Amino acid sequence: MMQLDQAMLDRRSIRGFTDEPVAREVLEEIISLAIRAPSSMNTQPWHMHVLTGDVLEKVRAGNTERMLGGVPPSREIPAHGKYEGIHRDRQVEIAKQLFAAMGIERHDAEARQDWVMRGFRQFDAPVSVVVTYDRALDEHGPVAIFDAGAAVYGLVLAAWSRGLGAVINGQGIMQSPVVREHAEIPEDEVILTCVALGWPDHGFEANAVRSLRREVSEVATFQGFE
Numbered sequence: 001m002m003q004l005d006q007a008m009l010d011r012r013s014i015r016g017f018t019d020e021p022v023a024r025e026v027l028e029e030i031i032s033l034a035i036r037a038p039s040s041m042n043t044q045p046w047h048m049h050v051l052t053g054d055v056l057e058k059v060r061a062g063n064t065e066r067m068l069g070g071v072p073p074s075r076e077i078p079a080h081g082k083y084e085g086i087h088r089d090r091q092v093e094i095a096k097q098l099f100a101a102m103g104i105e106r107h108d109a110e111a112r113q114d115w116v117m118r119g120f121r122q123f124d125a126p127v128s129v130v131v132t133y134d135r136a137l138d139e140h141g142p143v144a145i146f147d148a149g150a151a152v153y154g155l156v157l158a159a160w161s162r163g164l165g166a167v168i169n170g171q172g173i174m175q176s177p178v179v180r181e182h183a184e185i186p187e188d189e190v191i192l193t194c195v196a197l198g199w200p201d202h203g204f205e206a207n208a209v210r211s212l213r214r215e216v217s218e219v220a221t222f223q224g225f226e
Protein backbone atom coordinates (compact mmCIF):
# COMPACT_ATOMS: atom_id res chain seq x y z
CA MET A 1 0.00 0.00 0.00
CA MET A 2 1.24 3.49 -0.89
CA GLN A 3 1.71 6.62 1.12
CA LEU A 4 -1.27 8.91 0.63
CA ASP A 5 0.81 11.74 -0.83
CA GLN A 6 2.36 9.41 -3.37
CA ALA A 7 -1.01 8.05 -4.45
CA MET A 8 -2.40 11.59 -4.81
CA LEU A 9 0.59 12.66 -6.88
CA ASP A 10 0.80 9.62 -9.13
CA ARG A 11 -2.89 8.92 -9.68
CA ARG A 12 -4.18 9.56 -13.14
CA SER A 13 -7.23 8.48 -15.04
CA ILE A 14 -6.88 4.98 -16.49
CA ARG A 15 -8.78 4.29 -19.70
CA GLY A 16 -7.34 0.95 -20.81
CA PHE A 17 -7.69 -2.25 -18.76
CA THR A 18 -6.68 -5.91 -18.83
CA ASP A 19 -9.41 -8.55 -18.90
CA GLU A 20 -8.45 -9.74 -15.43
CA PRO A 21 -11.49 -9.67 -13.15
CA VAL A 22 -11.43 -7.66 -9.93
CA ALA A 23 -12.24 -9.69 -6.84
CA ARG A 24 -15.34 -8.67 -4.95
CA GLU A 25 -13.31 -8.55 -1.70
CA VAL A 26 -11.00 -5.86 -3.16
CA LEU A 27 -14.01 -3.84 -4.29
CA GLU A 28 -15.57 -4.12 -0.84
CA GLU A 29 -12.28 -2.99 0.70
CA ILE A 30 -11.93 0.13 -1.45
CA ILE A 31 -15.60 1.02 -0.97
CA SER A 32 -15.17 0.67 2.80
CA LEU A 33 -12.36 3.26 2.56
CA ALA A 34 -14.24 5.57 0.18
CA ILE A 35 -17.23 5.81 2.49
CA ARG A 36 -15.01 7.19 5.24
CA ALA A 37 -15.38 10.46 3.28
CA PRO A 38 -16.78 13.39 5.20
CA SER A 39 -20.34 14.50 4.39
CA SER A 40 -22.60 17.35 5.37
CA MET A 41 -23.87 16.63 8.91
CA ASN A 42 -22.69 13.05 8.32
CA THR A 43 -25.68 12.44 6.04
CA GLN A 44 -23.68 9.89 3.94
CA PRO A 45 -25.97 10.31 0.93
CA TRP A 46 -24.02 7.97 -1.37
CA HIS A 47 -24.76 4.52 -2.80
CA MET A 48 -22.44 2.43 -4.97
CA HIS A 49 -23.84 -0.09 -7.45
CA VAL A 50 -21.01 -2.31 -8.58
CA LEU A 51 -21.52 -3.85 -12.02
CA THR A 52 -19.58 -6.53 -13.86
CA GLY A 53 -20.21 -9.42 -16.27
CA ASP A 54 -23.53 -9.62 -18.14
CA VAL A 55 -25.09 -6.63 -16.43
CA LEU A 56 -22.21 -4.37 -17.43
CA GLU A 57 -22.24 -5.76 -20.97
CA LYS A 58 -25.93 -4.87 -21.23
CA VAL A 59 -25.20 -1.32 -20.07
CA ARG A 60 -22.38 -0.98 -22.61
CA ALA A 61 -24.60 -2.32 -25.40
CA GLY A 62 -27.54 -0.10 -24.41
CA ASN A 63 -25.37 3.02 -24.19
CA THR A 64 -23.78 2.29 -27.56
CA GLU A 65 -27.09 1.57 -29.28
CA ARG A 66 -28.71 4.76 -28.01
CA MET A 67 -25.73 6.99 -28.74
CA LEU A 68 -25.33 5.63 -32.29
CA GLY A 69 -29.12 5.86 -32.72
CA GLY A 70 -28.99 9.58 -31.95
CA VAL A 71 -30.90 9.38 -28.66
CA PRO A 72 -30.09 12.66 -26.87
CA PRO A 73 -28.15 12.20 -23.63
CA SER A 74 -30.32 12.06 -20.53
CA ARG A 75 -28.56 12.48 -17.24
CA GLU A 76 -30.22 12.82 -13.87
CA ILE A 77 -28.08 15.69 -12.64
CA PRO A 78 -28.01 19.04 -14.46
CA ALA A 79 -25.90 18.88 -17.62
CA HIS A 80 -22.75 21.02 -17.65
CA GLY A 81 -23.26 22.07 -21.27
CA LYS A 82 -20.41 23.50 -23.34
CA TYR A 83 -17.45 24.85 -21.40
CA GLU A 84 -16.08 28.24 -22.41
CA GLY A 85 -12.96 30.36 -21.91
CA ILE A 86 -10.26 28.95 -19.67
CA HIS A 87 -12.36 25.89 -18.85
CA ARG A 88 -12.74 25.06 -22.51
CA ASP A 89 -8.98 25.61 -22.95
CA ARG A 90 -8.25 23.05 -20.24
CA GLN A 91 -10.71 20.61 -21.80
CA VAL A 92 -8.95 20.96 -25.16
CA GLU A 93 -5.54 20.60 -23.50
CA ILE A 94 -6.29 17.19 -21.97
CA ALA A 95 -8.03 16.02 -25.16
CA LYS A 96 -4.90 16.95 -27.15
CA GLN A 97 -2.69 15.08 -24.68
CA LEU A 98 -4.87 11.97 -24.87
CA PHE A 99 -5.20 12.03 -28.66
CA ALA A 100 -1.45 12.58 -29.09
CA ALA A 101 -0.74 9.60 -26.84
CA MET A 102 -3.17 7.45 -28.82
CA GLY A 103 -1.88 8.70 -32.19
CA ILE A 104 -5.29 10.09 -33.10
CA GLU A 105 -4.92 12.86 -35.69
CA ARG A 106 -6.94 16.07 -35.41
CA HIS A 107 -8.90 15.43 -38.61
CA ASP A 108 -9.34 11.69 -38.16
CA ALA A 109 -13.07 11.83 -37.45
CA GLU A 110 -13.39 8.06 -37.36
CA ALA A 111 -10.66 7.57 -34.76
CA ARG A 112 -12.07 10.41 -32.66
CA GLN A 113 -15.54 8.91 -32.82
CA ASP A 114 -14.11 5.54 -31.85
CA TRP A 115 -12.50 7.13 -28.78
CA VAL A 116 -15.78 8.76 -27.76
CA MET A 117 -17.60 5.45 -28.14
CA ARG A 118 -15.02 3.79 -25.87
CA GLY A 119 -16.14 6.24 -23.19
CA PHE A 120 -19.75 5.16 -23.60
CA ARG A 121 -18.57 1.56 -23.23
CA GLN A 122 -16.87 2.62 -19.99
CA PHE A 123 -13.51 2.01 -21.61
CA ASP A 124 -14.29 -1.74 -21.64
CA ALA A 125 -13.39 -1.89 -17.96
CA PRO A 126 -14.23 -5.12 -16.13
CA VAL A 127 -16.07 -3.16 -13.43
CA SER A 128 -18.25 -0.08 -13.31
CA VAL A 129 -19.24 1.51 -10.03
CA VAL A 130 -22.41 3.53 -10.50
CA VAL A 131 -22.59 6.22 -7.84
CA THR A 132 -25.97 7.56 -6.75
CA TYR A 133 -27.23 9.72 -3.92
CA ASP A 134 -30.49 9.92 -1.99
CA ARG A 135 -33.10 11.80 -3.99
CA ALA A 136 -34.65 13.20 -0.79
CA LEU A 137 -31.55 15.41 -0.45
CA ASP A 138 -32.24 17.21 -3.73
CA GLU A 139 -34.44 19.53 -1.66
CA HIS A 140 -31.37 20.54 0.32
CA GLY A 141 -29.28 22.03 -2.49
CA PRO A 142 -26.23 20.59 -4.22
CA VAL A 143 -24.34 19.53 -1.08
CA ALA A 144 -25.18 15.82 -1.50
CA ILE A 145 -23.34 15.92 -4.82
CA PHE A 146 -20.34 17.48 -3.06
CA ASP A 147 -20.45 14.68 -0.46
CA ALA A 148 -20.73 11.90 -3.03
CA GLY A 149 -17.86 13.49 -5.00
CA ALA A 150 -15.63 13.23 -1.95
CA ALA A 151 -16.45 9.52 -1.70
CA VAL A 152 -15.73 9.04 -5.40
CA TYR A 153 -12.25 10.58 -5.06
CA GLY A 154 -11.62 8.32 -2.06
CA LEU A 155 -12.67 5.33 -4.14
CA VAL A 156 -10.32 6.23 -6.95
CA LEU A 157 -7.39 6.81 -4.58
CA ALA A 158 -7.98 3.59 -2.65
CA ALA A 159 -8.11 1.74 -5.97
CA TRP A 160 -4.87 3.37 -7.13
CA SER A 161 -3.15 2.50 -3.89
CA ARG A 162 -3.82 -1.19 -4.67
CA GLY A 163 -2.56 -0.99 -8.25
CA LEU A 164 -6.06 -0.73 -9.70
CA GLY A 165 -6.87 1.91 -12.29
CA ALA A 166 -10.02 3.99 -12.61
CA VAL A 167 -11.60 6.81 -14.52
CA ILE A 168 -14.56 8.79 -13.29
CA ASN A 169 -16.76 8.46 -16.35
CA GLY A 170 -19.62 10.88 -16.93
CA GLN A 171 -20.10 9.39 -20.39
CA GLY A 172 -21.02 6.06 -18.85
CA ILE A 173 -24.22 7.44 -17.33
CA MET A 174 -25.13 9.82 -20.14
CA GLN A 175 -27.88 7.38 -21.05
CA SER A 176 -29.03 7.05 -17.46
CA PRO A 177 -32.27 5.13 -18.23
CA VAL A 178 -30.11 2.25 -19.54
CA VAL A 179 -27.99 2.24 -16.38
CA ARG A 180 -31.06 2.58 -14.16
CA GLU A 181 -32.74 -0.41 -15.76
CA HIS A 182 -29.85 -2.87 -15.81
CA ALA A 183 -28.31 -1.83 -12.49
CA GLU A 184 -31.78 -1.88 -10.89
CA ILE A 185 -31.31 1.54 -9.31
CA PRO A 186 -34.16 2.32 -6.87
CA GLU A 187 -36.37 5.31 -7.70
CA ASP A 188 -35.36 7.16 -4.54
CA GLU A 189 -31.75 7.47 -5.74
CA VAL A 190 -30.33 9.90 -8.31
CA ILE A 191 -27.59 8.66 -10.66
CA LEU A 192 -24.57 10.96 -10.28
CA THR A 193 -21.74 9.30 -12.18
CA CYS A 194 -19.96 6.03 -12.70
CA VAL A 195 -16.37 4.95 -12.26
CA ALA A 196 -14.80 2.52 -14.73
CA LEU A 197 -12.35 0.36 -12.85
CA GLY A 198 -9.94 -2.52 -13.40
CA TRP A 199 -6.30 -3.57 -13.62
CA PRO A 200 -4.46 -1.09 -15.86
CA ASP A 201 -3.19 -2.19 -19.25
CA HIS A 202 0.29 -0.69 -19.01
CA GLY A 203 0.71 -0.86 -22.79
CA PHE A 204 -2.28 1.41 -23.37
CA GLU A 205 -0.69 4.76 -24.23
CA ALA A 206 -3.37 7.06 -22.81
CA ASN A 207 -2.78 5.54 -19.37
CA ALA A 208 0.58 7.30 -19.21
CA VAL A 209 -0.88 10.77 -19.78
CA ARG A 210 -0.30 13.13 -16.91
CA SER A 211 -2.84 15.96 -16.97
CA LEU A 212 -1.61 19.44 -16.16
CA ARG A 213 -2.41 21.56 -13.12
CA ARG A 214 -2.00 25.20 -12.24
CA GLU A 215 0.54 26.27 -9.63
CA VAL A 216 -0.61 26.69 -6.05
CA SER A 217 0.13 30.40 -6.46
CA GLU A 218 -2.53 30.58 -9.19
CA VAL A 219 -5.13 28.63 -7.23
CA ALA A 220 -4.77 29.85 -3.67
CA THR A 221 -4.71 33.23 -2.03
CA PHE A 222 -3.36 33.68 1.48
CA GLN A 223 -4.34 36.46 3.83
CA GLY A 224 -2.83 37.44 7.15
CA PHE A 225 0.49 35.61 6.69
CA GLU A 226 3.86 37.23 7.26
Ligand SMILES: Cc1cc2nc3c(=O)[nH]c(=O)nc-3n(C[C@H](O)[C@H](O)[C@H](O)COP(=O)(O)O)c2cc1C
Binds near residue numbers: 168210211
Ligand atom coordinates in the same frame (compact mmCIF):
# COMPACT_ATOMS: atom_id res chain seq x y z
C1 LIG B 1 -17.19 14.38 -12.92
C2 LIG B 1 -16.17 13.79 -13.85
C3 LIG B 1 -16.58 13.22 -15.04
C4 LIG B 1 -15.64 12.70 -15.92
N1 LIG B 1 -16.07 12.11 -17.08
C5 LIG B 1 -15.16 11.62 -17.96
C6 LIG B 1 -15.60 11.01 -19.17
O1 LIG B 1 -16.79 10.92 -19.44
N2 LIG B 1 -14.66 10.54 -20.01
C7 LIG B 1 -13.33 10.59 -19.72
O2 LIG B 1 -12.52 10.13 -20.53
N3 LIG B 1 -12.87 11.16 -18.57
C8 LIG B 1 -13.77 11.66 -17.69
N4 LIG B 1 -13.33 12.22 -16.50
C9 LIG B 1 -11.90 12.25 -16.18
C10 LIG B 1 -11.29 13.63 -16.41
O3 LIG B 1 -11.15 13.86 -17.81
C11 LIG B 1 -9.92 13.67 -15.72
O4 LIG B 1 -10.09 13.50 -14.34
C12 LIG B 1 -9.19 14.98 -15.97
O5 LIG B 1 -8.92 15.15 -17.35
C13 LIG B 1 -7.89 15.06 -15.19
O6 LIG B 1 -7.08 13.96 -15.53
P1 LIG B 1 -6.53 12.93 -14.43
O7 LIG B 1 -7.73 12.29 -13.76
O8 LIG B 1 -5.73 11.92 -15.22
O9 LIG B 1 -5.72 13.71 -13.47
C14 LIG B 1 -14.26 12.75 -15.60
C15 LIG B 1 -13.86 13.30 -14.37
C16 LIG B 1 -14.80 13.81 -13.51
C17 LIG B 1 -14.33 14.37 -12.19
